């Protein structure tokens with residue numbers, strides 16, 4: 252898709268990847284609405300992109316539909332929904348606290364899915380694109396991250412089916428990056444991360460996501476040591 256003049260909603264704009272993607276899309280001529288949980292960080296991004304900020308907690312799916320509706324109202328439609336919301340939790344599969352697991356699946360699966368569902372009617376109208384960040388863990392489930400891996404796998408599977416069902420009406424991009432240098436692991440709901448390799452620069456993923464959106468790709472995946480689009 253051509254992102255110049257595109258009407259874009261970024262949910263997770265208060266975060267590292269979401270904020271950078273929102274700003275870069277704005278610099279490229281898109282009209283971007285920034286939605287996030289933290290009011291101050293969301294407002295800072297919204298000021299940079301010149302629109303009214305939207306705040307939401309994706310736990311509680313009504314907020315997802317309300318946010319999409321408010322963005323559509325501001326933009327007069329929607330060409331691209333970008334979901335960069337996510338949180339990690341660490342601990343052995345048999346030992347993760349149930350309340351933590353519930354919040355993890357709410358943020359990493361039910362929230363993103365609710366956002367996409369609310370946006371689909373608008374994206375059908377514009378033959379638009381939905382881009383969601385899952386993670387390499389969907390392909391490579393990892394010890395100490397059973398629920399985080401399973402949540403990302405559930406999200407990736409759901410997106411795969413959506414792509415098949417909506418192939419004539421919209422495009423679906425699933426971004427499954429490796430560990431990055433955004434500090435996500437320091438904001439986990441619970442537990443200590445296992446020993447991780449040095450995070451790859453977030454800027455690499457931002458560049459590739461923008462390229463993938465413009466070239467109508469369907470996935471960003473890890474192939475050996477490389478991130479590739481296909």
Ligand SMILES: NC(=O)c1ccc[n+]([C@@H]2O[C@H](COP(=O)([O-])OP(=O)(O)OC[C@H]3O[C@@H](n4cnc5c(N)ncnc54)[C@H](OP(=O)(O)O)[C@@H]3O)[C@@H](O)[C@H]2O)c1
Pocket residue numbers: 262263264265266267268269287288289290292307308309310335336337338339358384385386387427428429430431432433434435436438450
């Ligand atoms: N960093 C990595 O190593 C890595 C690797 C693979 C995939 N990913 C995925 O990439 C995405 C972006 O991560 P990031 O690295 O940019 O980390 P980040 O800076 O921590 O961003 C996470 C975003 O999720 C939002 N969020 C968390 N819980 C929420 C809730 N209940 N309601 C609404 N928003 C909520 C945060 O909002 P607030 O900040 O406002 O609370 C923030 O905007 C996530 O889906 C993550 O799983 C990251």
